[in-house]
Amino acid sequence: MTEQIATPQxxxxxxxxxxxxxRSSEHAISCVTAGSVLSAIDRxxxxxxxxxITQDGRWAVVADAAERLAIGASGKLPDVTDIAAPTGSVVLAADPTQRDIAVxxxxxxxxxxxxVDVVFPLLHGPYGEDGTLQGLLELAGVPYVGSGVLASAVSMDKEYMKRVFVGFGLPVGPYVTIRPRDWERDPAAVRASVAELGFPVFVxxxxxxxxxGITKVHEMDAFDEAVETARKHDPKVIVEGMLRGREIECGVLDGPDGPEAxxxxxxxxxGDHEFYDFEAKYLDDVTETDVPADLTAEQMAEVRELAVAAFEAMSCEGLARVxxxxxxxGGWVINEVNTMPGFTPVSMYPQMWKATGVEYPQLVDRLIRAALDRPNSLLR
Structure with a gap:
């Protein structure tokens, strides 16, 4: 297996x-994304x-086998362990004077x-999309695709993301943050704050x-269980008030003259899905998409302008989906920014750029070349 990837540079x-x-709960989705990118890179x-990276955090030599990174016909999710060398750990020294990767x-x-000349980090969630991997790559002096440490960390944390948007005068919906000590010391006060949002809420x-780990909660009797479900993924929980309207997404891509939407x-x-949950996204055929969305010219211009504004407020780089x-x-509310959105050819981000005139292989190439041209974060 090592021979498949350890080719001379x-x-x-x-x-x-x-x-x-x-290591995050999005391990399988990261594998699916990687399979698509591996197939698209011009060799x-x-x-x-x-x-x-295995679910226990081991960096491993893996087979260059894009076809083994897809979701199986029976719904079986891919796992790095299935294509990884059984022993040995891949290490990258945090030393900018050399970029050798060793086993x-x-x-x-x-x-x-x-x-390596550049890293394409296709990780979703904690320990990958949240600034941790970006910090390692900055220490190692290795260029990489996507946002830097600050933008990655803030965009991953829904509370601080909303705080940044508010600071820049961008619209967000009502929410309550539940920190671990709040829930452990005074759950009654937490429930009272959430009740002010009105039901239903999203935990x-x-x-x-x-x-x-998301639950749509219609009444307080179901709230505690929803909090515990969310806490299985993160001890910090956010509760968002229900927003009635249409779900619209917009891709942002760095260009030579600045970010473009x-x-x-x-x-x-x-069907039976009350919202765009994990099964609706990846397993069940229950979603319909319009690319482009059926919007007026004015609405189209507004959302593209807001997407770029959100990208810049977060100091994002490379790519993001807003x-x-x-x-x-008729008003707009920003729900969130994803600094490494789903990136298979059928994911929304590549679909939106295809409709804008950028095909999937071209999108992959553009991101890699932009990263190669970009200096260390403290120099830009």
Missing amino acids: SSVRPRVAVVFGG EQYDVLPLG LETGAVTDVLGS KPARAGSSM SVPAEIRVR DFFLLED
Whole structure:
């Protein structure tokens, strides 16, 4: 398996390390995303080094096997362990004077995989999309695709994301944050704060994605259980008031003249799903999408302008997907920013850019080349 990926580094072609999997509850979705990107990277333009992170955090040598990273016909989710070398840990030294990646066995180097020119981090959720991996890459002096430490961390935390938006005068919906000590010391006070939002509410982990751990709560009797469900993913919980309107998304991509917004799209959920949960997103065929969304020219311009404003408020780089509600009164509310959105060809972000005129392989190439041209975060 090692022979499949430890190819000599070309003196001409940049070497791209595609990193995926990870310790978060979004491990499987990261694998699906990586399979699509591995299939799309032009191997005549780049050398590719796939690196998987197992659910217990081991960086592993993995097979360059995009077809094994798809969701199975029976709904079986992919896992890095299925394509990883059974022993050895891949390590990247936090040393900007060299970029060699090595394999360690019982503390000794057994293989050197060579250096990399850029990392494409396709991790979703904590320990990947939240600034932790970005910090390691900054220390190592390795360029990477996507937002830096600050934007990644703040965008991952739904509370602080909303605080930044408010500070920039951008519209957000009503919410209550539940910190661990609040829930443990005075749950009655928490319930009273939530009751002021009115029901239904959405109870969410504050720092998770892919709709993991989210519950729509219609009455207080179901609230405690929803909090505990969210706390399985994150001890910090956020409760958002119900917003009645249409779910609109918009992609943002860095360009030579600054960030650009794609045409927006709309998502609708059919059947028994009350909202766009994990099963609706990835397993059940219950969603309908309009790309582009059926909006007036004025609404189209408004949402694209707001998407870029949200991207810049967060100091994002590379790419982001901004999710909105178009309220019944015609107003806009920003729901969240995803600094590493779902990135398969059928995911909303690539679909929106395809409708804007950027095909999937071109999108992948553009992100890699932008990262190669970008200096360390403290220099930009």
